[in-house]
Amino acid sequence: MHDTSDASSFRHQGTHPPADQRSPSATVPALGSASADAATAAMIAPARTAIRLTVNGVRHRIDVEDRWTLVELLRDHLDLTGTKIGCDRSECGACTVLLNGQPVYACSHLAVWADGADVQTVEGLARDGQLSPLQQAFIDHNAPQCGFCTPGQLMTATALLNTVPRPDAEQVKQALVGNLCRCSNYNAIVEAVVAAGAYQGGAA
Amino acid sequence: MSAAVQPLTTIGHVTPRVDAIARVTGQAKYTNDLKLPGMLYARVLRSPHPHARIRRIDTSAATRLPGVRAVITHETAHVVWGAGAVAGGRQYSDAIKERTRQRRYIFNNPVRCVGDAVAAVAATDRHLAEQALALIRVDYELLPFVLEPEAALAVDAPLIWPEGNLCPDVDNNCAPVVSDHGDIAAGFAAADQVFAQRYDTGFVHNAQLEPRCALAHWQGETLTLYTPSQGIANCRHDMARDLGLEDHQVRVVCHYMGGGFGNKNQNQDADLIAATLARHTNAPVMLEYTRRDDWLGMHGRWPTVQQYTVGVTNEGTVTAIQLIGYSGMGPYRKNAGGISGLELYACPNRYRSITPVYTNRTTSGNFRAPSEPHGVYGIQSIMDDIASKLGMDPVAFTVKNMLRPTEEQPFTNYSLDACIQLGVDTFDWQARRKVIPGSDAGPIKRGAGFSFMMFRAGVGTSSAIVHVDARQRYTVFVGVTDVGPGAKTTMGMIAAEALGVPLSHVDVVSGDTDRCPYSVGESGSRTTIMTGMAVVEAVQNLQHQIAAHGMPTGNDVFVASATPAPTTDGKARQCFGAHFVEVEVDTRLGTTRITKYVAIHESGRIINPQTARDQIRGAVLQGIGQALHEDLLYDPASGQALTTGYYRARHLTHLDVPTIEVHFLEVDDGYGPFGAKTIGESGIILAPAAVANAVCNATGIRMTSLPMTRDKLLGAMA
Numbered sequence: 001m002h003d004t005s006d007a008s009s010f011r012h013q014g015t016h017p018p019a020d021q022r023s024p025s026a027t028v029p030a031l032g033s034a035s036a037d038a039a040t041a042a043m044i045a046p047a048r049t050a051i052r053l054t055v056n057g058v059r060h061r062i063d064v065e066d067r068w069t070l071v072e073l074l075r076d077h078l079d080l081t082g083t084k085i086g087c088d089r090s091e092c093g094a095c096t097v098l099l100n101g102q103p104v105y106a107c108s109h110l111a112v113w114a115d116g117a118d119v120q121t122v123e124g125l126a127r128d129g130q131l132s133p134l135q136q137a138f139i140d141h142n143a144p145q146c147g148f149c150t151p152g153q154l155m156t157a158t159a160l161l162n163t164v165p166r167p168d169a170e171q172v173k174q175a176l177v178g179n180l181c182r183c184s185n186y187n188a189i190v191e192a193v194v195a196a197g198a199y200q201g202g203a204a
Numbered sequence: 205m206s207a208a209v210q211p212l213t214t215i216g217h218v219t220p221r222v223d224a225i226a227r228v229t230g231q232a233k234y235t236n237d238l239k240l241p242g243m244l245y246a247r248v249l250r251s252p253h254p255h256a257r258i259r260r261i262d263t264s265a266a267t268r269l270p271g272v273r274a275v276i277t278h279e280t281a282h283v284v285w286g287a288g289a290v291a292g293g294r295q296y297s298d299a300i301k302e303r304t305r306q307r308r309y310i311f312n313n314p315v316r317c318v319g320d321a322v323a324a325v326a327a328t329d330r331h332l333a334e335q336a337l338a339l340i341r342v343d344y345e346l347l348p349f350v351l352e353p354e355a356a357l358a359v360d361a362p363l364i365w366p367e368g369n370l371c372p373d374v375d376n377n378c379a380p381v382v383s384d385h386g387d388i389a390a391g392f393a394a395a396d397q398v399f400a401q402r403y404d405t406g407f408v409h410n411a412q413l414e415p416r417c418a419l420a421h422w423q424g425e426t427l428t429l430y431t432p433s434q435g436i437a438n439c440r441h442d443m444a445r446d447l448g449l450e451d452h453q454v455r456v457v458c459h460y461m462g463g464g465f466g467n468k469n470q471n472q473d474a475d476l477i478a479a480t481l482a483r484h485t486n487a488p489v490m491l492e493y494t495r496r497d498d499w500l501g502m503h504g505r506w507p508t509v510q511q512y513t514v515g516v517t518n519e520g521t522v523t524a525i526q527l528i529g530y531s532g533m534g535p536y537r538k539n540a541g542g543i544s545g546l547e548l549y550a551c552p553n554r555y556r557s558i559t560p561v562y563t564n565r566t567t568s569g570n571f572r573a574p575s576e577p578h579g580v581y582g583i584q585s586i587m588d589d590i591a592s593k594l595g596m597d598p599v600a601f602t603v604k605n606m607l608r609p610t611e612e613q614p615f616t617n618y619s620l621d622a623c624i625q626l627g628v629d630t631f632d633w634q635a636r637r638k639v640i641p642g643s644d645a646g647p648i649k650r651g652a653g654f655s656f657m658m659f660r661a662g663v664g665t666s667s668a669i670v671h672v673d674a675r676q677r678y679t680v681f682v683g684v685t686d687v688g689p690g691a692k693t694t695m696g697m698i699a700a701e702a703l704g705v706p707l708s709h710v711d712v713v714s715g716d717t718d719r720c721p722y723s724v725g726e727s728g729s730r731t732t733i734m735t736g737m738a739v740v741e742a743v744q745n746l747q748h749q750i751a752a753h754g755m756p757t758g759n760d761v762f763v764a765s766a767t768p769a770p771t772t773d774g775k776a777r778q779c780f781g782a783h784f785v786e787v788e789v790d791t792r793l794g795t796t797r798i799t800k801y802v803a804i805h806e807s808g809r810i811i812n813p814q815t816a817r818d819q820i821r822g823a824v825l826q827g828i829g830q831a832l833h834e835d836l837l838y839d840p841a842s843g844q845a846l847t848t849g850y851y852r853a854r855h856l857t858h859l860d861v862p863t864i865e866v867h868f869l870e871v872d873d874g875y876g877p878f879g880a881k882t883i884g885e886s887g888i889i890l891a892p893a894a895v896a897n898a899v900c901n902a903t904g905i906r907m908t909s910l911p912m913t914r915d916k917l918l919g920a921m922a
Contacts, residue, residue, distance in 0.1 A: 046331070067331055081237035082230015084462070086413045087495040091850045094413055122230035131228065139224040142814045145822060146688035147227040148413040148462030154228065173858040180850055182413045182463050183688050184825035186861040188818050 051115035055080065056124030064111040071095045071106035073114070074121060082122040082151050086180075093179035096152035097121050103156045105178075122151035125158065133199040134158055134192070141192035145183035153179045157193045166197035209809050209872045209879065214700045214707055216870075218814045221693045222712060223460075223686070232460045235430045236417045236492060243419070244273055245330035246481050246491040248474075249323040249337045250500065251315035254564040254843025255349035255362065258313045258342060261323065266336040271328040274484040275336065278311035278322075281480050285310050287442050287470035288567075289536040292374030293560065295470055296438065298445070305376050306365050308536045310476050314347060316364055316535030317564050318845055319500025321473060326481040326489050349843045353509060353530040353561035364535050364562040371537045371560040380559040381541075391524025391553025395515025398524075399593070401586045402511045405578035405892075405910040406835035407532070409504035409853065410571050414462020416498050420478035421488040427454050427479055432461035435469030435725025437683050440717045442471035447479060459715045464687040465826070466570035466885075467503050467539075469727035474501075499848035503569025504836065506541050506560075507532040510582040515553075520594050522551040522605045525583070529558040534567035541568065542575030545583035548657060550607045564843055566836065570727065573885035576659065577827055581892040581910060584655045588897045589906055592641065598897065599628060602656055609776070616777045616873040619806035623782040623869060624656060630867060631784035631802040642904020650799065651902025652786045655893035658778040661808065661881035663770040664730065667721035668738035670699060670746050671763040674756050678703055679711045680742075682735050683723030686714070689884055690815040691731050697811055698736045698877050702743035721765065729882035732811060736877035741766035772875050779881040780806040780869075783824070783890035787898040791921055794914030796832055796899055798862040803890070806869040808881030813868075820887035821864040827891025829856045833911050854913075 047066045052059065055078060064073055069088075074080040074097070086094030088107045095106040098120040125132045134157055137143070144150040153176060160167055160175040167175070172193045181189060209216075226232040263275040286301045289308035294300045311321050323340055327333040348362035355361060356369040363369065370378040392398060412432075419430040427449070433439045436456040444451045461468075478491040493501060508531050515524035531541030541560035591601035603624065609615040627633070636652040644650055669681040680699045684691045692712045700707040713719055724730045746764035756762050786800040803820050810816045833854035837846045847853045872879030892910055900906045905920050 065331075075237070080230070081233070084234070084414070085236070086415065086462070087850065088415075089495060089849070091495070092413060122228075126229055131225070135228040138228045139220050142221070142818050144221075144224070144227040145690075145818060146413065146463040147232055147460065148234065150227055151230050173861070176858045178857075180413065180855060180857060182411050182465075182826075182855070184822040184829070184856060184861070185818050186825065186856070186858050187821050187863055190858065 049112045051112055053114050053117050053119055055119045056121060066110070066112055068111040069107055070097070070109040070111050070114050073111040074106060080121050080123050084148050084151055086148065092149070093152045093156065094149050096155045096179060098155055098159055101159060101162065103159045120155070122154055125154060134161060134196040137192040137196035137199060141188050141195060143185065143189045143192040145185045149179060149181045153181070153189055157196070160193070161197060161200065165200055167194065169194055209870045212701055212878065214697050215809065215811050215878055216813065219693060219697060219707065219812050221690050222696055223692060234414060234460045234462055235419055235432050235458070236490070238419055238430055240419070240421055240488040243488040243490055244326040244328060244485055245333050246324055246326045246478060246489050247330065247333040247337055248321050248477065248493070248497060248501070249340055250497065251318060251320040251322050253315065253344055253346055254318050255347040255364070256315050256344040257347060258315065258322065259345050260343040262341040263323065265339040266325060269332065269336050269339060271332040272325060272336045273328070273487065274326045274481050275340065276324050276480060276484060278309060278313045281310060283310045283476050283480055284308070284446055285473050285476055286446050288473060288538060290538065291372050291376050293537045293540040294374050295539065300374050303376065306372060306537070310473050310480065317566050318843060319566055321477070321501060324477045324481060324491070326485050330492065349564035351563050351565055351838050351840060351843060353532045353563060356561045356563050357559070364564060369562040371533055371541070371562060380557045382557045384555050386553035388524055388526055388553050388555040391551070392515045394523040396518040398513060398515045399586060399590050400513045401589065401908065402509065403582040403585060403908045404510070405508045405581060407504050407507045407565065407568065408571060408830045408834045409499060409836060410465040410467055410502065411850065411853070411855065412463030412465055415495055416472060416474045416493040416502055417491060418472070418474045418478040419488060419490045420482040422482050425453055428457065429454065429475055429479060430457045431472070431475050432464065433458045433468055433685055434464045434687055434727050436685060436715060436717050437722045438469050438725050439471045439475065443475060443479065446471065446476055455718045457716045458685045461685060461687060464726065465572045466574060466727055469725035496848050500566050500845055503538055503567050505571040505574070505578065506568035508543055508578050510543060510579070512582060512586045514586055514590060516590055516594070520596050520601055520604055522549055524553045525549060525551055527556045529556070531558060531560045532563045532565060532568060533560045534565050535562050536567045538567050538569045539574060543579040543582070544575040545579035548607055549605050551605065565838060566845065572823065572826065572888045573659070576889040577830060577892045578910065580655060580657060580889055581896055584893040585896050585906065588900065598654055599624060599633060606656065607658070614775045616772055616775045616875050617871055619780045619869055619871060620656060620658060623780050623804045623806055626867060626869065627782040627784045627802055627804040630804070630865070631800065633784060636786050638901050641901045644902070647792045648788055648790050649902040650786060650788050651898050651900070652784065653894045653897030653899070653901055654782065654784050655890040655897065656782045657886070657889045658780050659882060659886045659889060661733065661777045661779045661876070663737060663772055663777065663875055664724065664734045665767060665769045666724045666734040666738045667765065667767040668735060668742040669721055669763065669765040670739070670742040671761050672746060672756060673761045674758055676709065676755060677711065678705065678709055679713060680739060681713045681720045682739065683717065683720035684714045684731050684735055685726055687726045689819050690812060691726060693815065694732055694811050695735065695739055698739045699743055701878065702740050729884040729886065732880050733876045733882065736880060737768055737770055738766050740877045741768045770875070777873070777875055777881070779808065779883070779886050781886055781890060783894040785894045785898045787895060787902055789899055789902045789917065791903065794917035796912060796917070798828060801862055802865045802867070803887065804867050804869065805886060806871055807883045807886065808876060809870055809872050809879035810868050811880055816868065816883055817866045819883045820866045823887025824864045824891050825856055825861060827888040828895060831892040831895040831910060831912060833913065835911050
């Protein structure tokens with residue numbers, strides 16, 4: 001499915017889904033227009049769509065408002081608050097989750113677009129109470145400072161390690177370029193991801 | 205005294221953070237992760253105009269929207285934000301806040317910058333709150349505006365405050381802030397040559413990754429406020445004052461926060477707006493700022509103009525330094541507006557006049573070492589040029605002129621020579637520096653730069669409580685929050701060392717004013733020194749009890765507390781540093797790449813080598829961002845802010861980042877907890893100066909404006 005030799009392919013995917021996934025029922029009320037009552041009605045009872053998705057191995061069927069982003073669905077309705085909102089506009093990467101194994105900015109991905117998808121968040125990295133090698137490497141190398149970007153860094157790095165098991169520093173930087181760290185703890189984050197590859201002994 | 209430090213058991217060893225697992229599993233709860241039953245969501249409406257009088261606000265349509273529970277404006281919520289504007293920019297003084305005349309409210313009329321808060325809405329859903337904002341009709345009378353400090357002082361400039369645009373000092377007098385040492389005229393008379401240069405520096409946003417938010421919850425007349433704070437005790441006191449409560453009626457809680465970098469050791473308008481909405485609605489209110497709200501509604505490093513005049517003898521001794529500076533404070537005086545750096549020189553004749561000026565840009569505030577990086581950039585740029593013109597190595601020129609201990613002003617210890625020498629050797633300064641600046645052939649030019657500093661590491665009062673139970677578990681209560689440097693871990697390590705037990709026997713309780721004693725707050729690089737010292741003394745008190753009574757048994761608990769007031773016996777206590785950087789400038793593209801960076805620091809004894817190193821690395825990279833990219837640009841025609849975000853301000857990404865080499869010279873000067881000194885702010889101070897000097901050494905061109913963006917570099921080389 002992927003070219004395992006090319007770490008740069010793990011940059012964030014575009015935030016727009018294929019046209020056939022877009023919700024036809026999404027309506028944006030025209031504020032200040034003649035149909036103010038209709039607009040108000042749309043605000044009060046926004047369109048909803050039933051979707052199914054799997055999050056960290058748990059299947060959900062849920063009616064989502066068409067205006068909800070994936071990160072809102074995760075944080076507000078599935079109580080998975082590990083995924084953070086730093087900018088809510090595709091700049092910082094704090095909200096990165098894996099959608100069918102690929103890192104996406106969950107702030108810029110509508111929840112309805114995740115219908116049928118397999119989603120992994122930071123809460124899904126540890127298995128049976130065991131930290132993933134990447135999580136352990138983040139601890140050993142002090143990769144979190146304030147920790148707010150950490151979930152996003154972890155998810156993008158997880159996607160990288162799934163296909164490039166032993167990345168070098170340059171490959172890590174390429175892959176994580178969409179995850180900002182204002183504490184600017186970039187050196188430690190890269191060291192942690194490189195070390196995680198070594199911990200894994202090259203196995204994904 | 206300054207010999208190599210004695211090894212210790214816990215301190216000085218790489219130690220994972222005590223809350224590391226919570227940070228990598230998503231279990232760490234930040235303010236916006238909290239939910240309370242019946243919680244409402246709130247949003248703020250902001251001014252689209254740089255300066256305007258509000259004639260009328262019509263909130264009726266917003267109020268009618270089902271699900272909207274409250275809409276508040278300057279007409280209905282007349283709350284003074286005491287910490288938002290302080291005479292002289294002097295936070296932490298109730299007396300000065302009391303006599304401050306130019307009051308800032310949570311909603312102001314007139315609005316004085318794009319982004320000034322106009323109204324706030326609480327609703328059952330955040331989307332409803334946003335829609336309600338769109339239904340608020342505001343009738344503005346547009347007023348003329350001014351964006352640049354010097355233009356704001358012109359006689360015909362638009363008045364942002366009736367008294368004029370020169371910010372009042374602590375006594376409400378509108379005058380420049382002057383410090384005058386020695387005899388500046390005699391200093392210039394003694395000079396063989398006099399050099400002058402003007403520099404300007406941009407607004408640098410703190411840009412912490414967690415947007416500002418606040419969750420306010422009233423229970424009767426008691427307010428619980430969950431908020432990302434760098435000072436829960438100060439925040440509590442500010443909230444009580446502004447809301448007319450007693451301190452004990454306010455509880456402030458912050459267990460995790462997504463960065464701060466200064467400017468959060470007070471309450472914030474978000475805290476007051478959330479509390480006001482929660483009172484109006486009788487429900488818990490979560491106020492969330494958008495990223496743009498945070499960029500314009502929060503604060504960053506003040507932009508400056510710096511005009512230096514320096515006298516020097518032909519032998520390279522500086523005889524006089526004069527700085528005439530202007531700091532753009534935005535429309536409210538939140539902090540000082542300082543420009544530091546002159547005091548790094550031994551020259552006795554120093555005159556500094558800084559004029560803090562109101563403008564219709566967003567408000568300026570404290571960002572990590574508030575007065576230093578831009579000031580050190582200015583003074584060490586002109587000194588670098590002077591050394592070059594005198595044919596001296598800038599390092600030799602510095603060693604000749606830098607401040608040293610004197611009989612009148614002894615230091616607890618002094619490591620600047622050692623820091624500089626270690627840097628010269630580690631970096632290979634002689635090999636990397638171009639003796640003739642700009643001498644590389646070809647379009648890509650390399651060069652090296654250097655800068656040096658000392659920074660306050662004074663001791664002071666804070667508090668701690670330690671108790672021990674019959675299981676021999678120790679619990680430390682400290683009113684700190686962990687902004688990111690690892691304060692909880694540091695406090696635990698200091699306690700473990702003082703107790704002589706492993707860190708695993710120590711629990712740290714922090715971040716909650718109802719559970720923890722007063723702490724000074726995580727600003728001014730004070731936590732490790734001041735609250736750490738309180739931990740040491742509380743442990744000593746506990747050990748006296750244990751010595752007298754043995755360890756507690758059964759249900760007994762021994763409790764000890766301390767609020768020490770240490771001094772340095774009249775000595776100056778400073779941390780020291782020297783940075784060396786090599787850059788590669790592509791003169792065709794105007795891009796600057798860092799190819800080597802060596803940071804040497806003496807910060808006393810290092811508590812946790814890993815987190816200490818990363819404080820320096822992160823701070824250096826923030827300083828590089830300030831040097832090369834970050835600015836809040838305004839459109840002069842409209843007064844609109846143009847770079848309100850990470851992409852637009854061009855923050856560093858993984859791909860921009862070089863490896864930062866950090867070396868600590870460890871010293872125990874006998875003060876502070878086990879000899880620890882300041883770290884958090886010190887790392888950011890030197891990067892802009894060092895990078896600017898390296899760019900000059902590479903290109904032969906002095907960049908006099910920060911940030912040194914591609915357009916400025918290409919313009920200077922054209």
